[in-house]
Amino acid sequence: MAVDAEIELPTIEFRSSDLKRGTEGWNRLCKRVREACETFGCFDVVYKKISTKIREDAFELLKELVEVPVERKQKNTSPLPYHGWVGPCEQVSVLYEGFGVGDASNYDSVKSFAQLMWPNGHPRFTETIHTLTTQMEELNKLIWLMLTDSYGLREDSLKMNYTTLVRMMKYLAPPPGEYERGLFAHTDKPVSTLICEDKISGLEIEVSDGQWIKLTNLSPSSFVFMVGDPLKAWSNGRLKSVNHRVMMSGDKDRYSIAAFVIPNEGTIIKAPKELIDDQHPQLFKEFDFMDFFLYAFSDPAKHIDNGQLLYSYASLSPPVSH
Numbered sequence: 001m002a003v004d005a006e007i008e009l010p011t012i013e014f015r016s017s018d019l020k021r022g023t024e025g026w027n028r029l030c031k032r033v034r035e036a037c038e039t040f041g042c043f044d045v046v047y048k049k050i051s052t053k054i055r056e057d058a059f060e061l062l063k064e065l066v067e068v069p070v071e072r073k074q075k076n077t078s079p080l081p082y083h084g085w086v087g088p089c090e091q092v093s094v095l096y097e098g099f100g101v102g103d104a105s106n107y108d109s110v111k112s113f114a115q116l117m118w119p120n121g122h123p124r125f126t127e128t129i130h131t132l133t134t135q136m137e138e139l140n141k142l143i144w145l146m147l148t149d150s151y152g153l154r155e156d157s158l159k160m161n162y163t164t165l166v167r168m169m170k171y172l173a174p175p176p177g178e179y180e181r182g183l184f185a186h187t188d189k190p191v192s193t194l195i196c197e198d199k200i201s202g203l204e205i206e207v208s209d210g211q212w213i214k215l216t217n218l219s220p221s222s223f224v225f226m227v228g229d230p231l232k233a234w235s236n237g238r239l240k241s242v243n244h245r246v247m248m249s250g251d252k253d254r255y256s257i258a259a260f261v262i263p264n265e266g267t268i269i270k271a272p273k274e275l276i277d278d279q280h281p282q283l284f285k286e287f288d289f290m291d292f293f294l295y296a297f298s299d300p301a302k303h304i305d306n307g308q309l310l311y312s313y314a315s316l317s318p319p320v321s322h
């Protein structure tokens with residue numbers, strides 16, 4: 001499974017001057033974003049509106065968080081899959097540790113999390129993670145708007161009530177000279193994801209069968225936008241939900257923070273009718289997000305290739321044109 005350095009993931013800078021909807025700059029950005037999501041299922045967005053200072057602060061606080069005693073980490077639980085603390089283990093990876101903060105653009109949720117981790121709470125943690133999440137949520141909204149604009153759809157074609165789950169992750173450096181799995185290959189089950197990392201690379205995407213590229217040289221203002229399975233279903237298969245993993249080498253630990261879009265209970269994922277026609281028959285039945293999410297992390301799903309779960313859950317065969 002070679003890592004191919006020839007293919008490069010598109011880097012798209014969102015300059016403030018291009019963010020005015022309807023301008024030529026905006027339309028150009030929309031087209032590039034859509035092409036990147038259709039071809040790669042992800043791209044590197046350079047977004048300087050989120051200050052490097054807030055990111056640095058967040059990573060510094062993450063480094064503080066991983067030092068809290070394990071009894072407190074274990075209090076970070078949730079009835080929802082992928083929402084709580086996961087320590088190093090065989091199923092995920094012995095190098096991986098991740099914390100989950102649900103509804104993290106809500107100040108009180110972050111505050112409750114901080115109170116679980118530190119007996120006296122941690123106002124600076126709460127403030128920083130809440131602010132960073134709010135800004136990442138804005139960036140995600142902007143990208144969704146670019147996608148609907150580029151397909152000539154109304155803004156509300158991709159609108160739902162959701163909360164943002166933030167996961168704060170640490171990957172240990174592998175034993176000297178080794179190249180080891182930090183996170184198994186998967187496609188994202190939330191609607192979409194934004195990831196930022198602290199200097200050390202490790203994220204890899206599968207550009208074609210068995211051909212992986214490592215995302216390197218991400219700038220201090222870079223976020224990786226990732227199309228999740230439900231967004232692929234919404235687009236009637238136009239957008240790709242890319243298989244990705246984290247592989248660790250070298251002698252430095254890696255830290256990353258990801259913001260995931262988790263629709264509220266009862267949200268139905270369905271492609272807008274404009275994206276379904278004779279050339280593009282409907283590929284997936286409409287489905288309840290939470291049912292799919294729970295299915296994707298259930299025991300029966302463990303026997304199915306992660307990238308195939310959307311198909312096993314929702315594919316219409318044969319596809320239906322309206």
Ligand SMILES: O=C(O)CCC(=O)C(=O)O
Pocket residue numbers: 167169183188195197203244246256257258
């Ligand atoms: O840590 C990363 O860069 C990626 C994490 C990831 O893919 C995930 O949590 O779904």
Ligand SMILES: [Fe+2]
Pocket residue numbers: 186187188193244
């Ligand atoms: Fe992921």
